[in-house]
Amino acid sequence: MTDTPFGTLPNDVKNAIESLDWDGVVVHYEEIGLKGHNRTPFVRALKRNMDRAVKDLGVDVRSEWDRLVLRCPSEKIKSVLEKGSRVFGVAYLAPIRFLQKDREELATAAVSYYKALAPCGSSFAVRVRRVDKTFPLTSQELERFIGARVVQETSAPVRLNDPDITISFRVYENCVYLLGPRVPGPGGLPVGTMGKVLTLFSGGIDSPVAAWLIMKRGCFTDLVHFHSFPDPQPVRSSKIPSVADALFQPQGLSARLFLVPYYPFQMALLSSPAPPHLELTLFRRFMVRVASRLADEYGHQALVTGDNLGQVASQTLENLVVTEEASPLPILRPLLTYDKNEIMTLAQRIGTYHLSTQKYKDCCSLLSRHPETKANLRAVQSAESALPLEKALDQCLSEMVIWTVGIAPPSKEELQTQVEDATTPANASATEAQS
Numbered sequence: 001m002t003d004t005p006f007g008t009l010p011n012d013v014k015n016a017i018e019s020l021d022w023d024g025v026v027v028h029y030e031e032i033g034l035k036g037h038n039r040t041p042f043v044r045a046l047k048r049n050m051d052r053a054v055k056d057l058g059v060d061v062r063s064e065w066d067r068l069v070l071r072c073p074s075e076k077i078k079s080v081l082e083k084g085s086r087v088f089g090v091a092y093l094a095p096i097r098f099l100q101k102d103r104e105e106l107a108t109a110a111v112s113y114y115k116a117l118a119p120c121g122s123s124f125a126v127r128v129r130r131v132d133k134t135f136p137l138t139s140q141e142l143e144r145f146i147g148a149r150v151v152q153e154t155s156a157p158v159r160l161n162d163p164d165i166t167i168s169f170r171v172y173e174n175c176v177y178l179l180g181p182r183v184p185g186p187g188g189l190p191v192g193t194m195g196k197v198l199t200l201f202s203g204g205i206d207s208p209v210a211a212w213l214i215m216k217r218g219c220f221t222d223l224v225h226f227h228s229f230p231d232p233q234p235v236r237s238s239k240i241p242s243v244a245d246a247l248f249q250p251q252g253l254s255a256r257l258f259l260v261p262y263y264p265f266q267m268a269l270l271s272s273p274a275p276p277h278l279e280l281t282l283f284r285r286f287m288v289r290v291a292s293r294l295a296d297e298y299g300h301q302a303l304v305t306g307d308n309l310g311q312v313a314s315q316t317l318e319n320l321v322v323t324e325e326a327s328p329l330p331i332l333r334p335l336l337t338y339d340k341n342e343i344m345t346l347a348q349r350i351g352t353y354h355l356s357t358q359k360y361k362d363c364c365s366l367l368s369r370h371p372e373t374k375a376n377l378r379a380v381q382s383a384e385s386a387l388p389l390e391k392a393l394d395q396c397l398s399e400m401v402i403w404t405v406g407i408a409p410p411s412k413e414e415l416q417t418q419v420e421d422a423t424t425p426a427n428a429s430a431t432e433a434q435s
């Protein structure tokens, strides 16, 4: 089976979809189901995110007891599965057909399902789950009845362990679902259920993957990017907004991209040079200070970076600790323990790799190429005290612009519900107008 959570449907699903009539798609979740009495907000967030992810397909999304049901005509099933299988919180999806609670109808549907999907001689098994226990036949009795009909009409061999084709039914109170092949989702938790963070977003491969992983665990994230241009316009046609779009669009979300100029920091360095081997550490501390100010204003609870232990000289444990010391907020590092190969594979699967590898002038490349590997906090603080960093920080914030990335900007009401407990500052929409 191909990697379906990231958009490509396996062939058996494609064949099944093309050869049969469906009424919609069922979406099942796992971790959300474990949340007991707290599950309502999780399911609500999943429904809201799913609604937005499939909005352009005009699909009706309903929340049933333990699942979402997306009603749509057969010709839209493929697109719904593709889009739905990227939404965080989804364990798996499957095309469904609604059937009457009548065993003859179920047997007929099973026969056509087998004939449509199975090459001649394929083994099969029927699986029935009775959610409605009042149905007159037990699951096993129903499986036997339907299985016997398939054998009678197709001479197909039954194989209960590892069959070529599984014909699945679920018996609910009002109807029975015939389920097509499962398409795995990405798992995780619906975005917006675990608070709000701010990701330091570079022009590299790692930070988009870090943002993806933190969203997968239910955090809503905005992005802050430090650019090396005198004004932000060159960023507009660069890979930066495209990578951001690739992260948020599949979730049906929009986010803020804060664009902060790097040059005030550079001016501070020029006005009072610091030891070149400390420049990068000083800049990392500067970035987290700027980001923390933004976080304070926009209600982010933590910062996120694509840091990775030992990947480059600036990412030793000592240097990470010295950077952390400058941040009043916790810094989350989802990639800390990943190998670079693992990060690149993930970037390819989520669809950011080919964008991230496009050329771009990132500001870290302007700093000394031989950074200290074991920065000493006192030495760093002493170098900092000689620099006009407060002034640079204020200048960065006053020249910063904010763009919206992801799906088209939501209405004010939508923005308010985007994060369950987000606090939108009063001046947010005024600042956005600068973009």
Ligand code: ATP
Binding pocket: 199, 200, 201, 202, 203, 204, 205, 206, 207, 208, 224, 225, 226, 227, 287, 304, 305, 306, 307, 312, 362, 363, 364
């Ligand atoms: P790669 O390692 O693939 O070049 P990266 O995004 O990890 O990309 P690094 O130079 O390793 O880049 O930087 C470590 C982290 O510091 C980044 O993941 C990112 O969180 C943050 N960072 C670096 N440069 C910037 C920048 N220009 N703007 C915002 N954050 C940045």
Ligand code: MG
Binding pocket: 204, 206, 306, 307, 308, 311
């Ligand atoms: Mg990196």
